Amino acid sequence: MPTSKDVAQAAGVAQSTVSYVLSGKRPISEKTRKKVEAAIEQLTYQPNAGARALASRKTRVIGLVIPFIPELEMGSIMEFVSVIASTARQFDHDILLVTDDEGAAGLSRVVGQQICDGLILMQVEDEDERLPVARSLNVPVVLIGIPRDPSGLVCIDADFEMAGEHCVRDLAAAGHSVISVIDWQPAVMDRHVNYVDRFLHGTDVAAKALGVTVLHLPGGTDRATISDSVDKALAGTTGKPAFIAPDRTIQDILRRDLSSRGLTLGLDVSVIGSASPTLAELQPIPLSTIDLRPAEVSRRAVKIMCQLLDADSHGPHESLELVPTVITHRSSTLRPQ
Amino acid sequence: MPTSKDVAQAAGVAQSTVSYVLSGKRPISEKTRKKVEAAIEQLTYQPNAGARALASRKTRVIGLVIPFIPELEMGSIMEFVSVIASTARQFDHDILLVTDDEGAAGLSRVVGQQICDGLILMQVEDEDERLPVARSLNVPVVLIGIPRDPSGLVCIDADFEMAGEHCVRDLAAAGHSVISVIDWQPAVMDRHVNYVDRFLHGTDVAAKALGVTVLHLPGGTDRATISDSVDKALAGTTGKPAFIAPDRTIQDILRRDLSSRGLTLGLDVSVIGSASPTLAELQPIPLSTIDLRPAEVSRRAVKIMCQLLDADSHGPHESLELVPTVITHRSSTLRPQ
DNA sequence: TTGAAAGCGCTACCAG
DNA sequence: CTGGTAGCGCTTTCAA
Numbered sequence: 134m135p136t137s138k139d140v141a142q143a144a145g146v147a148q149s150t151v152s153y154v155l156s157g158k159r160p161i162s163e164k165t166r167k168k169v170e171a172a173i174e175q176l177t178y179q180p181n182a183g184a185r186a187l188a189s190r191k192t193r194v195i196g197l198v199i200p201f202i203p204e205l206e207m208g209s210i211m212e213f214v215s216v217i218a219s220t221a222r223q224f225d226h227d228i229l230l231v232t233d234d235e236g237a238a239g240l241s242r243v244v245g246q247q248i249c250d251g252l253i254l255m256q257v258e259d260e261d262e263r264l265p266v267a268r269s270l271n272v273p274v275v276l277i278g279i280p281r282d283p284s285g286l287v288c289i290d291a292d293f294e295m296a297g298e299h300c301v302r303d304l305a306a307a308g309h310s311v312i313s314v315i316d317w318q319p320a321v322m323d324r325h326v327n328y329v330d331r332f333l334h335g336t337d338v339a340a341k342a343l344g345v346t347v348l349h350l351p352g353g354t355d356r357a358t359i360s361d362s363v364d365k366a367l368a369g370t371t372g373k374p375a376f377i378a379p380d381r382t383i384q385d386i387l388r389r390d391l392s393s394r395g396l397t398l399g400l401d402v403s404v405i406g407s408a409s410p411t412l413a414e415l416q417p418i419p420l421s422t423i424d425l426r427p428a429e430v431s432r433r434a435v436k437i438m439c440q441l442l443d444a445d446s447h448g449p450h451e452s453l454e455l456v457p458t459v460i461t462h463r464s465s466t467l468r469p470q
Numbered sequence: 471m472p473t474s475k476d477v478a479q480a481a482g483v484a485q486s487t488v489s490y491v492l493s494g495k496r497p498i499s500e501k502t503r504k505k506v507e508a509a510i511e512q513l514t515y516q517p518n519a520g521a522r523a524l525a526s527r528k529t530r531v532i533g534l535v536i537p538f539i540p541e542l543e544m545g546s547i548m549e550f551v552s553v554i555a556s557t558a559r560q561f562d563h564d565i566l567l568v569t570d571d572e573g574a575a576g577l578s579r580v581v582g583q584q585i586c587d588g589l590i591l592m593q594v595e596d597e598d599e600r601l602p603v604a605r606s607l608n609v610p611v612v613l614i615g616i617p618r619d620p621s622g623l624v625c626i627d628a629d630f631e632m633a634g635e636h637c638v639r640d641l642a643a644a645g646h647s648v649i650s651v652i653d654w655q656p657a658v659m660d661r662h663v664n665y666v667d668r669f670l671h672g673t674d675v676a677a678k679a680l681g682v683t684v685l686h687l688p689g690g691t692d693r694a695t696i697s698d699s700v701d702k703a704l705a706g707t708t709g710k711p712a713f714i715a716p717d718r719t720i721q722d723i724l725r726r727d728l729s730s731r732g733l734t735l736g737l738d739v740s741v742i743g744s745a746s747p748t749l750a751e752l753q754p755i756p757l758s759t760i761d762l763r764p765a766e767v768s769r770r771a772v773k774i775m776c777q778l779l780d781a782d783s784h785g786p787h788e789s790l791e792l793v794p795t796v797i798t799h800r801s802s803t804l805r806p807q
Numbered sequence: 808t809t810g811a812a813a814g815c816g817c818t819a820c821c822a823g
Numbered sequence: 824c825t826g827g828t829a830g831c832g833c834t835t836t837c838a839a
Contacts, residue, residue: 134584136816147826152818159819162824179582183529184816186520187831194566194585201552208545215538218567227585229531230555230565245516247471248531248564473832484810489834499808521832524815 135176143172155180186247195221195438196249198231198240198263200256205320206381209427213255213277216431224439237266244270251438253277257288259325273441273450275434278326285449287441289434291425292455293328297335299460300377300405300423305343307403309375312336312345313366315359315387316352317380332379352383359386363394375403379423405460424459472513481509492517523584532558532775533586535568535577535600537593542657543718546764550592550614553768561776574603581607588775590614594625596662610778610787612771615663622786624778626771628762629792630665634672636797637714637742637760642680644740646712649673649682650703652696652724653689654717669716689720696723700731712740716760742797761796 141148146165153159154169161169172178186192197217199210218228229249231239240263243249250272254263257278267274268285276288304312314336316322317329333349340347348369350362367374374396378384384406388398396402405421433456441450478485483502490496491506498506509515523529534554536547555565566586568576577600580586587609591600594615604611605622613625641649651673653659654666670686677684685706687699704711711733715721721743725735733739742758770793778787 134582138816148817149819149827150825153825156818160824165825177582179579181524181816182583182585183520183523184831185818187518187524187833188816188818190818190831192520197567199552199555201556206545207548207552208543211544211548211551214548214551214567215536215544215569218536218569219538219571222569222572227580228567230534230551230567232552232555232559234556235559242516243564245471245514246519248519475832485833486811486835487809490809493834495835497808502809518832521815522834524817525832525834527815527834 134181135178137178137180139176140169140172140178143176144168190247191442192248192250193225194227194229194249195435195442196229196231196240196243196252198233198252198254200233202256202320202324205324209381210255212427213431216428217253217435220432220435221439224435226435226439226442237263240266240270244272250442251275253434253438256324256326259327268449273438275438275441277430277434278328279331279453281327283451283453285451287437287450287452289430289437289454289456290328291427291430292458293331293425294335294338295455296379296423296425296458296460297332297337297377298339299335299458300379301336301339301345301347302343303405303421303460304375304377304403305339305345307375309373309403310345311348311370311372312340312375312377313348313350313362313370314377315350315362315380315383318352318354318382320354321380336377352378352380354382354386356386356390359383359390363387363390373402376405378404378406381407422461424461426456426459430456471518472515474515474517477506477509477513477515480513481505527584528779529585529587530562531564531566531586532772532779533566533568533577533580533589535570535589535591537570539593539657539661542661546718547592549764550768553765554590554772557769557772558776561772563772563776563779574600577603577607581609587779588612590771590775593661593663596664605786610775612775612778614767614771615665616668616790618664620788620790622788624774624787624789626767626774626791626793627665628764628767629795630668630762631672631675632792633716633760633762633795633797634669634674634714635676636672636795637716638673638676638682638684639680640742640758640797641712641714641740642676642682644712646710646740647682648685648707648709649677649712649714650685650687650699650707651714652687652699652717652720655689655691655719657691658717659689673714689715689717691719691723693723693727696720696727700724700727710739713742715741715743718744759798761798763793763795767793 137151138148140151146169150165151169154161154166199214221228229243231243240252252272252274254274254276257276257280259281261280264280274286276286277290279288279290301312322329336347348366350365351358353359376387378387391398391402398404405423407423407425433454474488475485477488483506487502488506491498491503536551558565566580568580577589589609589611591604591611592614594613594617596618598617601617611623613623614627616625616627638649659666673684685703687702688695690696713724715724728735728739735741742760744760744762770791
């Protein structure tokens with residue numbers, strides 16, 4: 134493997150000049166730049182990351198702490214991971230995986246060994262054991278999700294409250310005065326991710342503002358629970374019923390339950406569910422969807438991280454960004470009753 | 471951040487002694503070891519990865535090249551990624567993500583910059599553009615998937631042929647003499663991953679050996695295609711029909727199609743589908759399942775990689791390992807017709 | 808069994 | 824605008 138010394142020699146310049154050509158931290162004459170670039174090309178030189186990290190005290194690597202929760206949609210987590218990695222590359226950084234089974238100790242390890250310059254935490258819970266560690270780490274940390282106490286931390290998440298409001302507003306605009314909201318499945322509730330509360334709060338806020346009624350009903354991944362909730366919803370509704378089912382898994386079960394009751398989606402009943410890239414495309418149904426824009430959340434998280442890394446300002450940062458959510462209408466979804 | 475020099479000073483020994491205590495590459499007296507370990511503890515010393523990589527020419531990082539194919543099960547890819555990362559940690563290595571949108575150039579980059587010591591490639595296709603690069607890289611590469619020409623490469627994958635055989639044998643044992651195999655969805659076929667052929671070949675081999683008939687029918691993610699295939703299957707079968715649906719998405723559509731025809735799974739019709747950790751648990755159905763054991767494949771891939779890294783033998787390696795697949799029976803799935 | 812010292816390949820400072 | 828050079832923090836050889 135050629136080194137920058139080899140390049141310098143081949144180009145007839147000093148090693149430092151090679152370094153400056155690469156970093157652009159110093160004006161270089163067109164002539165020497167050409168010479169150096171030619172030598173780099175010719176030798177297929179690539180700078181050694183370890184040496185660079187040692188000298189510059191920057192690894193250009195971001196640690197990504199991923200959860201593994203079998204019962205939760207791993208596919209959507211993969212979307213985050215994938216977009217985060219691509220975006221990091223756009224900012225000339227790489228992503229190191231830190232699995233959650235190392236716990237909070239994993240954070241200290243990768244930062245302590247200076248394998249990476251900063252951390253992105255996914256699936257942050259309301260009371261997250263990793264937060265005290267994160268706060269003490271002295272490197273930038275960006276959270277995806279909002280903990281109960283976000284002080285001293287940089288947080289970013291989808292605007293679930295806005296999503297909840299959107300849903301209720303749309304259904305109200307379609308003439309519904311009673312709207313049934315099916316909770317997330319217990320596995321999600323148990324994780325104490327507070328986006329659930331934020332979403333539900335959003336529905337209540339909109340309901341109050343518009344003078345409509347919102348029924349909160351239990352969610353579950355078994356048909357019995359959903360069937361029960363649908364019974365209650367129908368009992369509480371006069372006229373055409375309306376459902377909001379933010380949980381992707383539940384949306385599917387709900388759809389089947391309604392079908393088996395002879396209710397046609399969009400015609401006899403209005404339903405808004407969350408965007409399911411795969412299922413929605415594979416099995417098109419007349420449904421409006423909430424898009425929580427995971428790709429956008431991921432992109433912004435990386436962007437913020439890279440800004441913090443470039444700014445290099447060592448004081449603790451604090452900010453809270455909510456990415457606007459979007460409702461996509463499918464034709465014939467929300468026809469007036 | 472304390473350095474090994476600080477530790478040496480605190481313990482009253484040379485810097486090299488600290489290094490040897492950590493690496494164990496040299497006998498150390500119990501007394502000095504204690505002193506050094508105490509100092510490490512007391513200063514909460516952690517070795518600097520960059521410096522270590524520079525001096526030892528080993529990063530203890532493995533590059534993982536991940537695909538992003540929206541129409542394919544991202545959830546199952548996440549399972550690979552997750553297990554690979556955990557297993558790497560057990561061997562004291564870390565995982566760096568390399569996204570596929572960098573293409574083959576990404577491989578050269580991470581290896582050229584010496585960010586990682588080896589590469590694991592996921593979703594290897596029959597004719598994969600990354601292979602020539604992989605072969606030329608001079609670092610260990612482990613493929614998950616078997617390309618058309620595996621020469622000079624280390625490959626590992628689930629034994630799809632065995633899976634195909636298992637399925638046919640089980641159905642034949644249950645008394646079926648005609649068995650319908652539904653192909654994977656076009657999105658998978660288009661990727662030219664040859665596990666499809668291997669699986670289908672397995673079914674043919676078993677069919678020939680047992681003297682039963684196998685019907686190969688087109689797969690798809692729309693109900694019409696599946697419905698067509700079921701029509702053909704029923705037309706070609708006398709007695710109780712039997713299906714093999716290795717594609718997870720199709721399994722779901724097939725199930726519904728059969729239900730809508732009034733056929734009860736396990737009673738009027740036998741079906742074997744692939745294991746779907748989420749769906750199977752959420753919506754239990756009387757079905758035997760093929761388990762391709764992604765976690766086991768992942769674990770072995772990492773293990774092999776770490777062996778190659780430790781052995782450090784620089785010659786090109788070549789091997790092909792197939793991980794046995796498993797069929798799980800659900801009660802009342804395969805009752806004789 | 809231990810210490811001293813020479814790099815590993817790069818960045819960044821100090822001179823010119 | 825460019826060259827020389829002193830480290831960055833570790834591993835490893837050579838001596839003791």
